[in-house]
Amino acid sequence: MRRLFPVTDQTPAPPQDRADREWSLDELAEAYAYPVLGTDGHWLRANMVSTLDGAAQHDGRSQPISGETDMRIFGTLRALADVVVVGAETVRQEGYRPARAREAFAARRAAAGQGPAPAIAVVTARMDLDFSLPLFTSPLVPTLVVTGATAPADRVAEALKAGAEVVVAGDGAAVDPARAVRELAERGLRRQLTEGGPRLLGQFVAADALDELCLTISPMLAAGDAQRIAGGPSVTVPHRLAPASVLEEAGFLFTSYRRI
Numbered sequence: 538m539r540r541l542f543p544v545t546d547q548t549p550a551p552p553q554d555r556a557d558r559e560w561s562l563d564e565l566a567e568a569y570a571y572p573v574l575g576t577d578g579h580w581l582r583a584n585m586v587s588t589l590d591g592a593a594q595h596d597g598r599s600q601p602i603s604g605e606t607d608m609r610i611f612g613t614l615r616a617l618a619d620v621v622v623v624g625a626e627t628v629r630q631e632g633y634r635p636a637r638a639r640e641a642f643a644a645r646r647a648a649a650g651q652g653p654a655p656a657i658a659v660v661t662a663r664m665d666l667d668f669s670l671p672l673f674t675s676p677l678v679p680t681l682v683v684t685g686a687t688a689p690a691d692r693v694a695e696a697l698k699a700g701a702e703v704v705v706a707g708d709g710a711a712v713d714p715a716r717a718v719r720e721l722a723e724r725g726l727r728r729q730l731t732e733g734g735p736r737l738l739g740q741f742v743a744a745d746a747l748d749e750l751c752l753t754i755s756p757m758l759a760a761g762d763a764q765r766i767a768g769g770p771s772v773t774v775p776h777r778l779a780p781a782s783v784l785e786e787a788g789f790l791f792t793s794y795r796r797i
């Protein structure tokens with residue numbers, strides 16, 4: 538893998554800039570480190586993959602448009618996060634499981650004051666989730682269910698019974714995305730990562746709650762009517778971000794853009 542941006546004038550090029558070498562997980566973790574946060578700061582980053590023609594899934598899943606290095610970066614981003622925030626439809630379609638503790642990141646997490654694995658936070662209004670799944674019954678750290686104040690009481694009871702923590706972040710059925718970010722941060726979950734899906738990410742964008750987008754551009758064309766990485770109503774004025782890094786491996790571009 539090699540770095541395409543920012544470019545360096547160093548001669549010889551640092552090892553990370555040589556195309557023919559796989560980066561270690563430590564190097565990836567350095568490349569994707571969260572910014573240093575102030576005492577009550579938080580940072581919401583999204584990690585998404587898209588084909589060249591903008592498809593965010595194929596046959597209802599992101600796996601066919603992903604690749605080996607994309608999955609290593611996916612795992613690294615998880616390992617750096619306090620919490621992974623995900624929409625209920627992605628949980629249903631992709632069969633989400635609890636995040637694992639990974640030996641390769643254990644020392645880094647301990648030094649950062651983090652538990653062995655990030656919590657998963659599922660955003661849902663209807664709470665139409667299977668609370669008997671390992672995601673809810675046997676995670677290393679309790680899974681959070683982020684919902685509105687009028688969520689169905691019987692489903693809330695099911696979630697609690699399964700061991701999940703229910704976080705109310707909206708006055709009605711819907712979750713207010715900016716409030717969800719704040720509620721999680723107040724629980725100490727300040728290094729946040731959202732893995733979408735597109736309907737949830739679109740709301741974070743519309744609420745101007747997103748600080749960083751880690752976008753993998755997959756060297757594939759999919760055509761069809763797949764979703765883009767962010768959906769929902771468009772914003773009044775497009776939000777401009779600044780490139781932070783671009784890496785390349787096997788034709789995949791791994792980009793990161795940050796809030797200006």
Ligand SMILES: NC(=O)c1ccc[n+]([C@@H]2O[C@H](COP(=O)([O-])OP(=O)(O)OC[C@H]3O[C@@H](n4cnc5c(N)ncnc54)[C@H](OP(=O)(O)O)[C@@H]3O)[C@@H](O)[C@H]2O)c1
Pocket residue numbers: 584585586587592593594597598599623624625626627628630631660661662663664665684685710711712713714732733734735736737738740764766768
């Ligand atoms: N390319 C990528 O990187 C990527 C990443 C993730 C997912 N995907 C793909 O995207 C598809 C799923 O994404 P999606 O956009 O359809 O769905 P999604 O964003 O994962 O989930 C939508 C669901 O989340 C809940 N939700 C979203 N916003 C909410 C709010 N403000 N308040 C309360 N609940 C809210 C609702 O759940 P309830 O219905 O339970 O109320 C809603 O039905 C899958 O095909 C998946 O493979 C691709």
